[in-house]
Amino acid sequence: MNASVSTPALIALDWGTTSLRAYLLGADGAVLDTRASPAGIMNLPAGRFDQAFEETCGAWLDAHATLAAPLPVIAAGMVGSAQGWVEAPYVETPAGADALVAGIVTVKAARGVEVHVVPGVLERGVLPNVMRGEETQIFGALASEPSLGTSGGALIGLPGTHAKWAFVSDERIERFYTFMTGETFAALRDHSILGRTMQPGASHDEQAFIRGVDTARDAGHAGVLATIFTTRTLGLTGQLTGEQQPDYLSGLLIGHELRGLNEVLTRERSALAGKTLRLIGNDALCDRYRAALARFGCHDAPTVAQATERGLYRIAARAGLVAAPVRTA
Amino acid sequence: MNASVSTPALIALDWGTTSLRAYLLGADGAVLDTRASPAGIMNLPAGRFDQAFEETCGAWLDAHATLAAPLPVIAAGMVGSAQGWVEAPYVETPAGADALVAGIVTVKAARGVEVHVVPGVLERGVLPNVMRGEETQIFGALASEPSLGTSGGALIGLPGTHAKWAFVSDERIERFYTFMTGETFAALRDHSILGRTMQPGASHDEQAFIRGVDTARDAGHAGVLATIFTTRTLGLTGQLTGEQQPDYLSGLLIGHELRGLNEVLTRERSALAGKTLRLIGNDALCDRYRAALARFGCHDAPTVAQATERGLYRIAARAGLVAAPVRTA
Numbered sequence: 001m002n003a004s005v006s007t008p009a010l011i012a013l014d015w016g017t018t019s020l021r022a023y024l025l026g027a028d029g030a031v032l033d034t035r036a037s038p039a040g041i042m043n044l045p046a047g048r049f050d051q052a053f054e055e056t057c058g059a060w061l062d063a064h065a066t067l068a069a070p071l072p073v074i075a076a077g078m079v080g081s082a083q084g085w086v087e088a089p090y091v092e093t094p095a096g097a098d099a100l101v102a103g104i105v106t107v108k109a110a111r112g113v114e115v116h117v118v119p120g121v122l123e124r125g126v127l128p129n130v131m132r133g134e135e136t137q138i139f140g141a142l143a144s145e146p147s148l149g150t151s152g153g154a155l156i157g158l159p160g161t162h163a164k165w166a167f168v169s170d171e172r173i174e175r176f177y178t179f180m181t182g183e184t185f186a187a188l189r190d191h192s193i194l195g196r197t198m199q200p201g202a203s204h205d206e207q208a209f210i211r212g213v214d215t216a217r218d219a220g221h222a223g224v225l226a227t228i229f230t231t232r233t234l235g236l237t238g239q240l241t242g243e244q245q246p247d248y249l250s251g252l253l254i255g256h257e258l259r260g261l262n263e264v265l266t267r268e269r270s271a272l273a274g275k276t277l278r279l280i281g282n283d284a285l286c287d288r289y290r291a292a293l294a295r296f297g298c299h300d301a302p303t304v305a306q307a308t309e310r311g312l313y314r315i316a317a318r319a320g321l322v323a324a325p326v327r328t329a
Numbered sequence: 330m331n332a333s334v335s336t337p338a339l340i341a342l343d344w345g346t347t348s349l350r351a352y353l354l355g356a357d358g359a360v361l362d363t364r365a366s367p368a369g370i371m372n373l374p375a376g377r378f379d380q381a382f383e384e385t386c387g388a389w390l391d392a393h394a395t396l397a398a399p400l401p402v403i404a405a406g407m408v409g410s411a412q413g414w415v416e417a418p419y420v421e422t423p424a425g426a427d428a429l430v431a432g433i434v435t436v437k438a439a440r441g442v443e444v445h446v447v448p449g450v451l452e453r454g455v456l457p458n459v460m461r462g463e464e465t466q467i468f469g470a471l472a473s474e475p476s477l478g479t480s481g482g483a484l485i486g487l488p489g490t491h492a493k494w495a496f497v498s499d500e501r502i503e504r505f506y507t508f509m510t511g512e513t514f515a516a517l518r519d520h521s522i523l524g525r526t527m528q529p530g531a532s533h534d535e536q537a538f539i540r541g542v543d544t545a546r547d548a549g550h551a552g553v554l555a556t557i558f559t560t561r562t563l564g565l566t567g568q569l570t571g572e573q574q575p576d577y578l579s580g581l582l583i584g585h586e587l588r589g590l591n592e593v594l595t596r597e598r599s600a601l602a603g604k605t606l607r608l609i610g611n612d613a614l615c616d617r618y619r620a621a622l623a624r625f626g627c628h629d630a631p632t633v634a635q636a637t638e639r640g641l642y643r644i645a646a647r648a649g650l651v652a653a654p655v656r657t658a
Binding site for chain 2: 122124126127128129130162177178179180181183184186187188190191192193194215218219221222223224225226227228229230232233234236237239253256257259260261263264267
């Protein structure tokens, strides 16, 4: 083992709405330790950022303090929003890593350490779009696979509460879309008539999920406001059990997201069918998206591993917070 | 005044999920009295239908009892669902008034009166659809304007929690769509991030509403899951105040509903632009839909007055519950 690998060189924080994940990284970006906390910014009383930071990272900072300097700290996500610890104003598309580095805002923690907060990205226009945290993951994907950002551009999907689809070229985020798929699913399941006939299933019902995807793809032209009602009517007509309805609705919504994305691509003389893209997100959700993408003819959509920590490391290195050269593979 | 006008001949009930509206009708269908109650089927403890019926209609039945027979009673809406007073199984499309009459199911109230419950309508297929109550309103519209059902077919919109759009020809409901527009709006406003930056406006903001409609029409190709996020991002970028956001979102969702309907029409070589249609619903909501329809080039969409009571009367007359001939205007 190389000595530099095992020497902590950076604390990297993925600090979002509902959770805080902390990584202790070596000088070459290797993950030496991790911590997870429910201290997302929505779960914190105002002004308690310092306490959450101390609870999560204090021991690392104590253990690895040197005479020269404390460990540098970088953070991305909603921690940089107006409701966060310090606001790091959005940088605008097209946004490269240098723009993100230039937009870093620091906040001094109680113990004197400076926390470097990565800005989010804003796209202006008729349909303005914002991201916070995903930009860092996207640059993590580019760090893992540099050819993504150069060879004719890449499409990167980040499934979730607010799913993002980013078009990347020349190592910059050119533009992106946000689909409120996850949050709309939860709102409809928990707060509409559709939830009343649903029953929690013992496991994921792939068949019901695919049926939803296919319905959106083949019969979704009236739009999602029309098709979602079939979650109920297929139940009323004995074609979908209560246990199948959540997965059917999930398939419908993801199917409509991909239908919309495909329409965007079609207007650019492209299509999901045959396309190569990358996914970033948790494994179960990426698996769902891969299954849905396959129904649209897209069979090359691997998940990028460790995009978050690689992105944080890459931006920190570019900002000079760690001395090692940026790893490109 | 004609004597027949003032003689009560029918009690007609519009008994839905959240309310019960009762009409005392004359032999010619004129409305002699009305009662409204919050005793919708969702607000009733199991088995309390009789009590709600008695509280709402008991005085009418007492006052107008004759030696010959009590006043006939007809009811439409969710009262005929599996969760209602008695289940009146759906009749299938294409559904005319005679099919509805044949599908009437009766339930005997505690005081011995028979309540005649009109069935809902079911459309089978990949996207099954159901309605309960709207079928009666649609036949009310045809009673008001018989040419609607014959001259090449008509399109009738019923805005609401679950908006319906019905294609009517040869005096039959041929097929219909359900858009969960109203319920999705409420779920997103009350249970998603979009509601967090909203503030209740003092009045309807027409400009914000139209902006939403136009965004759905002109930039909605990625679908409603994508465009709704702009409710937030237009706020973040200072283009939409908190007070404007609810009306903008309302315009977006109604705009997507009409975009979807227009897509259905386009596939039949028709379009909303230049189309003549009818609306049934409360005045404020129909006004919103008319404003939105105008943005799609449809400028002929009057509201049908008294569709519910006219429909109940028409079906009752067809069922022989009232002796007078069906009024056609």
